[in-house]
Amino acid sequence: MQKKHPYLRDKLSIEQRAKFQRGTDVGVLAHEYFPNGVDMSPNSPSQFPKKVAETWANLSNPEINVMYEAVFQYNDTLIMLDMLVRDGDRWLAVEVKSSLRLSDTYYNDAALQYYVLHGCGVPLSDFKLMYLNADYVKNGPIDVKQLFKLESVMEYVIEREAFVKENVERSKKVVALPHSPLVNIGTQCNNPYPCDFQGHCWKLVPKNSFLFTTAIDDETLFQNYFNGVNSNAKMLQQLDPNSLEAHQIEALETNSYYIDYKTLYSLAQQPKPKSIAYLNLLLHRPAVPELDGTKPYEELILAFALQGEHEPDGNFVWDCFENQGLWKNAIGLLIEKLSHYEQIVCFTPQNLTTTLLRHEIIQNKEVGYKVFNLFDVLQSAQFYHPAIKRGLTLQRIETALFSEAKLFEHSRIILEATSNDLIGYQQAREDLIAENEIVAKTYQHLFK
Ligand code: SF4
Structure with a gap:
């Protein structure tokens, strides 16, 4: 290709x-x-x-x-x-x-x-x-x-x-062929890496095909597919109706999402927290250390956005874009700010607990036990939507829950924040708040 x-x-x-x-x-x-x-x-x-x-x-x-x-x-x-x-x-x-x-x-x-x-x-x-x-x-x-x-x-x-x-x-021999090789889609499309030609090769696969489910490994899905199981109805015939795979296919069929609400609610803080802060952390891991005293890929807190009732105008943004050397100032400020809330909701695929531990934030009893990472919670509750086959991101959750998604990726905010450009910095601040709003909207939707 x-x-x-x-x-x-x-x-x-x-x-x-x-x-x-x-x-x-x-x-x-x-x-x-x-x-x-x-x-x-x-x-x-x-x-x-x-x-x-x-x-x-x-x-x-x-x-x-x-x-x-x-x-x-x-x-x-x-x-x-x-x-x-x-x-x-x-x-x-x-x-x-x-x-x-x-x-x-x-x-x-x-x-x-x-x-x-x-x-x-x-x-x-x-x-x-x-x-x-x-x-x-x-x-x-x-x-x-x-x-x-x-x-x-x-x-x-x-x-x-x-x-x-x-x-x-x-x-x-492959390159010498007059055309690209005639190979069907299969497990090779995602293993060892997601292939860059999926947009083309997969375009005839219906968007709601069971091949987009995640409950069963790809090898088994394709075995079924190649053995003539070429529709969701045929796939469902082989499944326990209460299995996760069957629930995922139902979500595909109804163009919605699946979530195990029992698990979801069991993870919610009881009694219901009175004050909630939504936290968006911007972490940076430069391959080559940029600051004295740091190692390759060492994580820095570049910024955080906080949305909550104790913040002026409901939103607060701290950043060290112009002088990354100040990044450790975020830690004391975060501990102080977060201690005013009963629950801190965030969405981060990184292990936030490790991050907070590393920066000695979670050891502070005022903060640690209150962190509620929607990423971990949604994974535990087996949240599923076809878009998340390629990983759970805030953008994809927004697509699943609200049929809308802002056109930005979290990595774009890091690029803006490290752009050495005042306009980029301003954009990063705005995007951090906008992304945090999706976190808040998602949480409120799930736990209304
Ligand atoms: S998506 Fe990539 S790996 Fe899959 S069939 Fe097409 S070219 Fe091959």
């Missing part, structure tokens, strides 16, 4: 775009580990052949000791290597990852790079993966030698060479 019909690809979400940008930023910083290199990045795909030739010429140029994004091609497979560093009469290959630990995906990525480098005959002294050091604490300017860790994967990539070769040959 990528080769024959790239235009059919779904639009990237703000969150995905932020993730890619994070990877690029870390990659550029990593260059400082091996400085003064030549950047081989092409401006467009049409430049690849030229860059392959230039990379080759640079290998035998004694003036060049480091190349960034060196381009190699072997057996119709093209790679861009993050860093290639002269090491005596050989070269050290380095691939950079913007994460705190290495996974199989990264090892396999390195194995493909190695396959091409080896095939091209580049003499390698080692192949290393570079990633972020979870123990690094920023103190003054970033010390890249401390920020990054290097791990040799040479043994692994050599061992995987035959596996890579087999898969390259397989992929080449």
Whole structure:
């Protein structure tokens, strides 16, 4: 699909775009580990052949000791290597990852790079993966030698060479087809990652198909689908009418949502709280620490919005957009503000308890026991709507409960808040309040 019909690809979400940008930023910083290199990045795909030739010429140029994004091609497979560093009469290959630990995906990525480098005959002294050091604490300017860790994967990539070769040959056959392969939708659409072509491939699947349910694993759903169970009615025949799957299909059929009210109400605070605050926290986890005393991906409270009767005009917003160094001021203020309420309602997919514990907010008895995270509550009450197949978000809950949704994602507020732009900051404040209003509306709707 990528080769024959790239235009059919779904639009990237703000969150995905932020993730890619994070990877690029870390990659550029990593260059400082091996400085003064030549950047081989092409401006467009049409430049690849030229860059392959230039990379080759640079290998035998004694003036060049480091190349960034060196381009190699072997057996119709093209790679861009993050860093290639002269090491005596050989070269050290380095691939950079913007994460705190290495996974199989990264090892396999390195194995493909190695396959091409080896095939091209580049003499390698080692192949290393570079990633972020979870123990690094920023103190003054970033010390890249401390920020990054290097791990040799040479043994692994050599061992995987035959596996890579087999898969390259397989992929080449696919790409050589006159059309994209005729493959039905299946579990591969979401595993190991949600595929970017679902908007196209799934467009003939009715919006209320049982394939959008979540109570049964995808493998079983597709087994049924391929065995001729091609309608909700047929699927229902095989189910216990009281099963969660049957309830979810009913919700699909009636274009509504399902919730286990018994569980929902059992989770509500009794007696009914007299004063409720709605809290929207804006947390930021920069891959590269931005403030002294913080580590990679350490969480900062960038802002919070509070809606409640004790706030002037009903709403209060605190933020440190202009000086993130003040973020710890949020903690004392939050404890003080939250202590005026009997219940604090929020919606956060992050483990809020961990966040509040980490910042020593929940240890304050005035606050801890009163937090009511709608995300956890709705999950416990098995809240279901077809839109949440891709995860429970406030926007999707709004679609499910009120058939309307504001066109923003929580990640957009983080982008606004870190935009270094006064208009962005103002927008972030407004969006924080608007998002909190959905939290309040949702809570009031469910517990009216
Ligand atoms: S959506 Fe599914 S069937 Fe379509 S390209 Fe992606 S993985 Fe293949």
